[in-house]
Amino acid sequence: MIKKRMLLNLDKLKIPKGKPIVFAERCKGCGLCIEYCPKQVLSFSDDYNEKGYHYPVIPPEKEGECIRCGFCRQVCPDFAIYVEDEN
Amino acid sequence: MRIGVFICHCGKNIAGVLDIKRLVEEAAKLKDVAYATDYVYLCSEPGQKEIQQKIKELELTHVVIAACSPKMHATTFARAVEEVGLNPYLLEIANIREQCSWVHHDAPEEATEKALEIIRAAVAKVSLAKPLAPITVPLTRKVLVIGGGIAGIQAALDIANGGFEVYLVERSPSLGGHMAQLSETFPTLDCSSCILTPRMVEVARHPNIHLFTYAEVKNVEGIVGQYKVTIEQKPRYVDPDKCTGCGDCAEACPVIVPNEFDQGLGARKAVYVPFPQAVPLVYTIDLEHCLNTKRLIVCEQCYHACGPKAINYLMEPKEIEIEVGAIVLATGYDLLPLEALKEYGGGIYPDVLSGLEFERLLSASGPTGGIVRRPSDGKIPKRVVFIQCAGSRDPEHGCPYCSKICCMYTAKHALLYKHAVPDGEAYVFYIDVRAAGKRYEEFVQRVMEEERIVYLRGKVSKVFQRKDKLVVWGVDTLSGMAVEIEADMVVLATAIVPSKNTADLAKLLKAPIDEFGFLNEVHPKLRPVESSAMGIYLAGAAQAPKDIPDTVSQASAAASKVLGLFSQEELSLEPIKAEVNLENCDGCAYCVDVCPFDAITLVVEEDGHKHVEVKKALCQGCGCCMATCPKEGINVAGFTLNQLKAQIHALLKEDEDD
Numbered sequence: 001m002i003k004k005r006m007l008l009n010l011d012k013l014k015i016p017k018g019k020p021i022v023f024a025e026r027c028k029g030c031g032l033c034i035e036y037c038p039k040q041v042l043s044f045s046d047d048y049n050e051k052g053y054h055y056p057v058i059p060p061e062k063e064g065e066c067i068r069c070g071f072c073r074q075v076c077p078d079f080a081i082y083v084e085d086e087n
Numbered sequence: 088m089r090i091g092v093f094i095c096h097c098g099k100n101i102a103g104v105l106d107i108k109r110l111v112e113e114a115a116k117l118k119d120v121a122y123a124t125d126y127v128y129l130c131s132e133p134g135q136k137e138i139q140q141k142i143k144e145l146e147l148t149h150v151v152i153a154a155c156s157p158k159m160h161a162t163t164f165a166r167a168v169e170e171v172g173l174n175p176y177l178l179e180i181a182n183i184r185e186q187c188s189w190v191h192h193d194a195p196e197e198a199t200e201k202a203l204e205i206i207r208a209a210v211a212k213v214s215l216a217k218p219l220a221p222i223t224v225p226l227t228r229k230v231l232v233i234g235g236g237i238a239g240i241q242a243a244l245d246i247a248n249g250g251f252e253v254y255l256v257e258r259s260p261s262l263g264g265h266m267a268q269l270s271e272t273f274p275t276l277d278c279s280s281c282i283l284t285p286r287m288v289e290v291a292r293h294p295n296i297h298l299f300t301y302a303e304v305k306n307v308e309g310i311v312g313q314y315k316v317t318i319e320q321k322p323r324y325v326d327p328d329k330c331t332g333c334g335d336c337a338e339a340c341p342v343i344v345p346n347e348f349d350q351g352l353g354a355r356k357a358v359y360v361p362f363p364q365a366v367p368l369v370y371t372i373d374l375e376h377c378l379n380t381k382r383l384i385v386c387e388q389c390y391h392a393c394g395p396k397a398i399n400y401l402m403e404p405k406e407i408e409i410e411v412g413a414i415v416l417a418t419g420y421d422l423l424p425l426e427a428l429k430e431y432g433g434g435i436y437p438d439v440l441s442g443l444e445f446e447r448l449l450s451a452s453g454p455t456g457g458i459v460r461r462p463s464d465g466k467i468p469k470r471v472v473f474i475q476c477a478g479s480r481d482p483e484h485g486c487p488y489c490s491k492i493c494c495m496y497t498a499k500h501a502l503l504y505k506h507a508v509p510d511g512e513a514y515v516f517y518i519d520v521r522a523a524g525k526r527y528e529e530f531v532q533r534v535m536e537e538e539r540i541v542y543l544r545g546k547v548s549k550v551f552q553r554k555d556k557l558v559v560w561g562v563d564t565l566s567g568m569a570v571e572i573e574a575d576m577v578v579l580a581t582a583i584v585p586s587k588n589t590a591d592l593a594k595l596l597k598a599p600i601d602e603f604g605f606l607n608e609v610h611p612k613l614r615p616v617e618s619s620a621m622g623i624y625l626a627g628a629a630q631a632p633k634d635i636p637d638t639v640s641q642a643s644a645a646a647s648k649v650l651g652l653f654s655q656e657e658l659s660l661e662p663i664k665a666e667v668n669l670e671n672c673d674g675c676a677y678c679v680d681v682c683p684f685d686a687i688t689l690v691v692e693e694d695g696h697k698h699v700e701v702k703k704a705l706c707q708g709c710g711c712c713m714a715t716c717p718k719e720g721i722n723v724a725g726f727t728l729n730q731l732k733a734q735i736h737a738l739l740k741e742d743e744d745d
């Protein structure tokens with residue numbers, strides 16, 4: 001098998017990492033955060049919150065991909081999401 | 088009218104083939120010829136004196152000099168006749184060397200006949216010549232330098248130090264060119280950045296230099312002395328006046344991209360400087376990879392991280408109009424892409440590298456901090472094979488020429504590799520080693536002997552992968568044996584080619600390029616830094632592959648040409664320009680479109696009468712208009728239709744009246 005080239009200085013570059021924290025009970029399912037997330041980390045949950053809405057979750061395969069841009073927090077009309085710094 | 092004909096022997100160059108005596112006899116019989124003679128070397132001091140004396144003594148009104156190409160000595164003779172008061176445009180050169188004796192040395196009799204025809208045509212043409220006076224045009228004493236590699240840097244500094252304003256346009260975000268990518272430089276092994284960076288800083292600080300990085304020349308109009316240039320400044324999305332170069336933005340940016348400056352071997356962020364010593368030290372957002380697009384902002388990490396609030400996602404491209412009198416082209420080179428060298432595994436195997444990639448691995452500021460590592464797994468290679476002439480001297484790859492620097496940098500690479508990996512083995516495949524330069528041969532000898540690097544004379548036929556090794560099949564032509572080497576890394580000395588878009592830029596400037604795309608000089612020996620497009624000068628690897636010392640010398644030479652041009656207040660131009668014959672021109676305007684220099688405009692008088700007008704400064708005397716006009720309404724002075732007709736009739740041995 002022919003290998004690919006790797007980037008030789010990756011260990012020296014820091015990539016911001018975040019973890020979105022969702023207050024599911026506050027969400028009204030508008031989906032703005034899902035729409036805005038540049039890395040498409042978020043998607044709708046299968047189940048419903050108390051108000052009867054699907055809320056954002058991070059599917060297991062997207063774990064660790066958040067880049068802490070904080071856009072979800074900014075666009076959320078209901079203060080239902082924020083991002084914790086993981087670095 | 089009293090025409091004098093002077094025939095030169097040029098030693099044996101002409102006289103060894105042509106029957107000079109017969110030429111003199113026949114020339115003397117031609118109409119209006121008052122005198123004909125010959126001389127061993129007309130271009131010599133006594134030769135010129137002889138011409139001058141005869142003009143005065145015999146009151147000659149027109150002169151024909153039958154000798155070498157006018158490209159060679161037209162100016163010499165023009166100056167000589169002018170000194171004795173003859174208008175230099177009443178002189179005609181008949182080229183009986185390049186166009187006759189040299190090419191027909193095996194048929195002297197026919198050649199003599201042909202020479203006679205050439206002389207007869209010249210006499211016919213000169214008999215219709217009119218005295219002309221040079222025209223003067225304004226000269227903007229500012230220069231545009233295109234390309235900010237070492238060639239452009241040197242030329243800009245020399246001209247700026249000479250007291251003239253310089254606009255330096257570099258298309259990448261930083262000055263420096265390829266020299267900035269090099270580790271250490273042959274033959275002295277001084278660190279490339281250490282000698283280059285101070286010059287880059289000097290450019291940025293110089294009061295006479297206006298530096299435009301991340302910019303390109305979009306349009307050029309006009310001619311020598313008065314070019315109008317449009318520069319397009321690409322948006323960096325970072326305000327250069329506010330950016331302090333702290334790098335907080337890059338720290339915050341989540342996007343990782345291969346860094347072009349590291350030949351893609353290392354990574355950078357979407358907001359970046361190509362290398363830490365970049366000049367100017369201003370970050371740039373590469374919108375192609377930034378999470379934002381022109382229409383949607385989804386990430387603002389760098390904006391928030393930037394203390395001085397230099398980030399501006401809404402920046403637009405800017406156009407800057409400047410006027411300059413001369414242009415220096417220093418656009419440098421690229422390497423033949425690895426993908427073009429499939430037989431050596433180029434572009435297929437990750438550990439087959441180009442010379443520049445290897446430079447980045449050797450460089451202390453490179454992605455590995457100067458530790459040689461394989462791009463496939465990061466391991467230190469213990470056996471490296473270097474292949475010279477990879478693409479060069481190889482017509483099949485379109486580069487039959489020698490790239491000139493590879494023998495030297497391969498020796499350097501092998502040496503630096505041995506210093507970095509003392510227990511490693513290095514093999515070099517070469518056709519022959521060309522080390523012509525001051526202390527170059529000594530350098531190569533030292534590498535071969537002291538560093539115990541194995542030089543194998545022969546070509547490599549194939550490189551392929553076996554497990555995690557690269558197998559190199561070649562021949563050692565000295566022992567006549569086939570060789571197989573199992574290597575960890577292969578470095579190709581890939582051919583040097585002109586940098587991307589050189590052809591487009593050359594077209595814009597009407598500067599000719601050669602068959603490989605390098606910028607062409609007027610004369611390979613005597614005028615190596617001038618383009619045949621007047622006012623355009625060449626420097627560096629854009630003209631042909633060359634190393635740093637040659638590049639710097641050529642850049643200084645180009646600068647001295649510019650300084651010479653700028654030593655005049657006004658520019659005097661040859662009067663060989665189109666002239667409108669108002670009696671014949673009816674304003675059909677056919678000539679307007681064919682003029683390659685946009686020198687002709689249509690004028691409509693108040694009474695509705697139409698005719699064309701020539702802007703003398705723009706006209707280059709090419710004669711396209713004259714050839715197009717159906718009414719003999721436009722003529723190039725010194726080459727009028729009547730003169731050309733007379734010349735052709737004379738060649739065809741016809742009388743003009745029949």
Ligand SMILES: Cc1cc2nc3c(=O)[nH]c(=O)nc-3n(C[C@H](O)[C@H](O)[C@H](O)COP(=O)(O)OP(=O)(O)OC[C@H]3O[C@@H](n4cnc5c(N)ncnc54)[C@H](O)[C@@H]3O)c2cc1C
Pocket residue numbers: 233234235236237238239256257258259262263264265266269271272273274302303304417418419420421442443446492496499586587588589592626627628629633634635636638
């Ligand atoms: C692997 C390798 C190792 C080498 N090692 C040595 C060494 O040890 N010693 C030595 O003496 N030489 C060495 N050289 C040669 C050296 O790199 C060149 O001599 C030198 O870089 C030529 O400088 P330049 O300014 O002509 O061209 P470049 O360095 O190519 O610079 C040209 C500049 O013009 C810019 N440009 C191009 N087109 C445009 C455009 N249209 N508009 C605006 N800007 C443009 C480019 O971005 C670039 O910055 C080496 C070369 C290679 C490939």
Ligand code: SF4
Pocket residue numbers: 325329330331332333334335336337369370392393394395396397398
């Ligand atoms: S953070 Fe701001 S000031 Fe610092 S380098 Fe980036 S753009 Fe320049």
Ligand code: SF4
Pocket residue numbers: 336339340341342357358372373376377378379386387388389390
């Ligand atoms: S906006 Fe985000 S992705 Fe773009 S350069 Fe700035 S930090 Fe990087």
